[in-house]
Amino acid sequence: MTEGQTEQRSIKKISEADQGYRSRQEQTVVLLDPAEYAFGYDVHVYRKHMDRMSDSLKAKFESGLTKKLGNARVKLQSQSHNPRSAHYFIDFIGESLLDSDTGLTSFILRRNEKPDFQKIFAVSGISDKVLEQMIVAHVKRFEDYLSTFDTQVQTWQSQFDKRLREKIASGSYPLSIEVLERRLQNTKVVLGDALRDDLTSDKGGHFEVEREIAMIAQQELRRRGEKVYTHEMLHALSGRTLVAEKPKNPIADDDENYYYNAQRVGLRFQSGESSRFRWLNEGVTESLTQDICTITDTTYEKERELFKLLQQQGKIPVSEELFIKAFFENYNPDLPYGERIPAWKHLYSAINNAYVPGFLLKLDKYVGTNGIEKTIDTMKGDWREIIKTS
Numbered sequence: 322m323t324e325g326q327t328e329q330r331s332i333k334k335i336s337e338a339d340q341g342y343r344s345r346q347e348q349t350v351v352l353l354d355p356a357e358y359a360f361g362y363d364v365h366v367y368r369k370h371m372d373r374m375s376d377s378l379k380a381k382f383e384s385g386l387t388k389k390l391g392n393a394r395v396k397l398q399s400q401s402h403n404p405r406s407a408h409y410f411i412d413f414i415g416e417s418l419l420d421s422d423t424g425l426t427s428f429i430l431r432r433n434e435k436p437d438f439q440k441i442f443a444v445s446g447i448s449d450k451v452l453e454q455m456i457v458a459h460v461k462r463f464e465d466y467l468s469t470f471d472t473q474v475q476t477w478q479s480q481f482d483k484r485l486r487e488k489i490a491s492g493s494y495p496l497s498i499e500v501l502e503r504r505l506q507n508t509k510v511v512l513g514d515a516l517r518d519d520l521t522s523d524k525g526g527h528f529e530v531e532r533e534i535a536m537i538a539q540q541e542l543r544r545r546g547e548k549v550y551t552h553e554m555l556h557a558l559s560g561r562t563l564v565a566e567k568p569k570n571p572i573a574d575d576d577e578n579y580y581y582n583a584q585r586v587g588l589r590f591q592s593g594e595s596s597r598f599r600w601l602n603e604g605v606t607e608s609l610t611q612d613i614c615t616i617t618d619t620t621y622e623k624e625r626e627l628f629k630l631l632q633q634q635g636k637i638p639v640s641e642e643l644f645i646k647a648f649f650e651n652y653n654p655d656l657p658y659g660e661r662i663p664a665w666k667h668l669y670s671a672i673n674n675a676y677v678p679g680f681l682l683k684l685d686k687y688v689g690t691n692g693i694e695k696t697i698d699t700m701k702g703d704w705r706e707i708i709k710t711s
């Protein structure tokens with residue numbers, strides 16, 4: 322850290338309408354070619370350039386391609402070992418087997434050799450040539466999905482918009498039409514690839530508040546694309562606490578020098594690397610998602626169960642409505658200090674009354690230390706165990 326960085330930075334909380342923040346948002350168009358989100362895009366582009374070269378020049382670039390294939394192989398291997406992402410890897414193998422252009426099937430069924438299925442699941446046994454063909458075919462499939470993605474998103478969006486307006490009209494969600502319209506307009510919905518990014522952390526999608534980007538994994542489109550869209554858009558609609566941070570000795574005195582960040586999205590608080598109440602935020606987000614989509618599945622099942630237990634197991638119940646109000650509440654820097662997030666305060670004190678003061682923080686720490694399943698067991702038994710251990 323240099324001397325300048327150790328100096329105090331001035332941080333101020335801002336509203337979503339803050340001019341500097343808005344102009345930063347407008348500059349944040351998605352700069353990437355959408356196809357670049359595809360796993361193996363670099364391999365595909367590298368090969369395309371090489372195809373235009375003379376043979377002698379091509380030979381010089383061969384080792385670069387081998388290196389890229391090596392990186393892709395490592396990535397695939399780690400995806401295949403991760404229980405959360407292994408199904409995306411299996412999809413990749415399955416689609417490669419179906420697509421004769423990849424040569425994968427003939428690779429395992431080599432004449433006069435015993436078919437060896439082991440090596441395709443270990444990836445290490447696949448030759449560079451076949452792996453490259455599999456990756457190029459994968460990028461092509463991604464581009465096919467891209468060509469219909471925007472139309473797809475429009476259909477989901479109009480359905481989502483309609484359902485949300487009904488929720489607002491019936492008073493179920495403390496949300497204004499204005500916020501709904503603004504967030505729908507500002508959120509950039511892009512197609513992602515679960516093989517490339519860790520989209521498993523949010524079960525097939527991702528919402529990034531700083532750039533207002535909602536990413537939907539290509540792998541989820543056929544299975545449950547609309548549901549993933551709904552979940553990510555609820556993150557986009559949930560309340561935010563935004564901050565603008567300015568270095569003490571800015572180079573020039575204009576908005577360019579601010580860093581914009583979110584300290585809170587929904588019920589999840591973030592400071593630096595650490596975050597609090599992620600399980601609660603996902604539990605609430607997914608409960609609302611399943612209600613809106615009128616479906617039931619196992620997504621964030623444990624988080625939703627713990628959310629339910631938190632409502633029921635205290636000395637007095639904590640109503641779901643309090644959570645929903647806090648979930649949608651935007652920090653209002655124009656109100657007097659201490660009155661800027663009333664719904665959150667209300668929820669926090671209701672939990673204090675139902676259990677003991679500071680219980681939610683202790684519960685969060687307990688989840689961090691013991692895992693969610695153990696926490697559920699403890700909540701079903703005696704929640705006082707949670708305050709004993711922290």
Ligand SMILES: [Zn+2]
Binds near residue numbers: 552
């Ligand atoms: Zn989520």
